[in-house]
Amino acid sequence: MKILGFLLALIFISYRSVAQDPFALFTEAREKARQQNYPAYLADLKKVNELLPNYPDFMYELAKAYARNNQVNEALELLKQVNYYRFPFDFRQEPAFKNLAENPAFIELVQQAAVFLKPVRKSTLYLTLPEPAFIPEGITYDGSRRTFYVGSYAQNKIIQVKKDAPVVPFTVAGQDGLGGVLGLKANVKKQELWVCHNTETGTGGVYKYDLTTRKILKKYLLPAPAPGEAHTFNDIALAQDGTAFVTNSSLGAVYQITPQQDSLVRVAEIGRLIYPNGLALSTDERYLYVASFSGILVYDRVVKVLAKLETNNQRRTGGIDGLYFYTQNGLDYLIGIQNAFTVNGESAERIIKITLDPTLKTMTDFEILESLNPQFNTPTTGAIVGDDFYYIANSQVQKVKPGGKIEGTVVPSKVFKLSLK
Structure with a gap:
């Protein structure tokens, strides 16, 4: 059974007992089902869903x-x-629903679910990274050089890649004290590369490099976290004025680095979230979209108010890693890599497209762009170039263990290309 323990351990680091850990309690509940203790099975599952609502499995x-x-x-x-959720649950094959087989409402639900069992395949291979143990997590695009920058979570370094061209090192392993690299973003206008830096001791921050010289410009670091806590600097969004927003997933926080303060400052109005991850700014930069484990949130930078993204058609938006704002033909969208949900314990990774209404605060439609791709192995982040989305399809980050050691077999990671038209 494959579960993204890499993510889940970070999300629920605060749980101290089985009674409060939904995943441990879930395992206990299923054991009671195997023992045919169905009343206790139901009681445990009710508690699990109270602890973590809206988790499809x-x-x-x-x-x-x-x-x-x-x-x-x-x-x-x-x-x-x-x-x-439009995930591929096959109701027909579940023995627990045997007694519902003739129920008209159940038959209708089975027919609806059958559509989600069909793969959606629109992506093509763009390039393959040559080193299997590289384990990429973050990727960004530099239009001035027509090159991608990819960060290694396992080897603590950054490379430059182009299609049909040799890999060029941007940094070597551990240069400038750089730890595991997660999100990174290029500011082409200012010729800067912003990088999420993380260490095994739970410390971390943001590094800013010069794109031309490849030299470190500044390190933005936080003090060591309190016992039992950790910093996980995960993703970055950059505004035109030079402000950087960054998620600290383990602490449930969003920070900003403004040109005026030039230091990591927590955005107090956002509060503490459940594993904030990807970030995206609207075209006018008024709204900052935050992908949390429980769903997308919208932070209004003008009135400094945080709200849930409204979902008129009740399609769920949780479990997103990379998140990107995209405009086409006068319509605005969010592109998300949804990789933290499971179906019967197996990863249910996919790329989704969310249509926004004119207020940019409500979702009006939801489309699956890629799903049930056998080459997926924890897709993480991407970059929009024109009307194409380039993304890491098989990061394999869950295989990285302490010391950068790799558990099990890894294969070269791939960057896929997906048309958004």
Whole structure:
């Protein structure tokens, strides 16, 4: 069973007991189901979904628990909600739903779910990184050089890559004390490269490099975290005035570095979130979109208010890693790499496209651009170039262990190209 423990351990680092850890309690609940102790199975699953609402695997398991306890209406309502996610759950093959097979409402839900079992394949291979143990997580594009910068989480370095061209080192391993690289962004106008730096001791920050000289310009570091906590600087968004926004996922925080203060300052109005990850700015830069584990949030930089992205059609937006703002033919979209959800314990990674209304605060449509791709192995981040989306398809970050050691077999990571038209 493949679960993204790399992410989940960071998300729930604060849980101190099985009773408060939804994933541990989920495992216990399934054991009770195997023992056919269905009342206890249901009670545990209710608690799991209270601890972590709107997680599709947990919702699906709760629907099974309701069915096992002959609570048909409750099971059907949950399956209806599960279908909102458009994940490939195959209701027909689940023994727990055997007694629902002739129920008209269940038959309708099965027909709806059948659509989501079909793969969506639109991406093509753009390039392959030559070194299997590189383990990339972040990628950004420099239009002035027509080159991509890719950071290594395992080898603590950055490279420059172009299609059909040799890899060029931007930094060597550990240069300037650089740790594991997650998100990075190029500011072509100012010829700067902003990099999320992380260490095994839980310290970290942001490095700023000169794109031309490849020399470090400044390090933005935070003091060591309190015992039991960690810094995980994950992704970056850059504004035209030079302000950088960065997520600190383990602390549930968003920081900013303004040209005036030139230091990491927490955005107080955003508060503490559940594993904030990808960031994106609207074209006018009024709105900062924050991908958290539980869904996308919208921070209004003018009135300094944070709100949930409204979802008129109830499609869920949680579990997104890289997040990007995109405009085409007068319409605005968010492109997201959704990699933190599972289906029956197996990763359900996909690329999604969210249509925004004119206020930029409400989702009006939801489209799956890529799903059920067998080459996916924790896709993470990407970069939009024109009307194309270039993204890391198989980062394999979950295989990185302490000391940069790789667990198991890894293959060369690939960058895929996906047309957004």
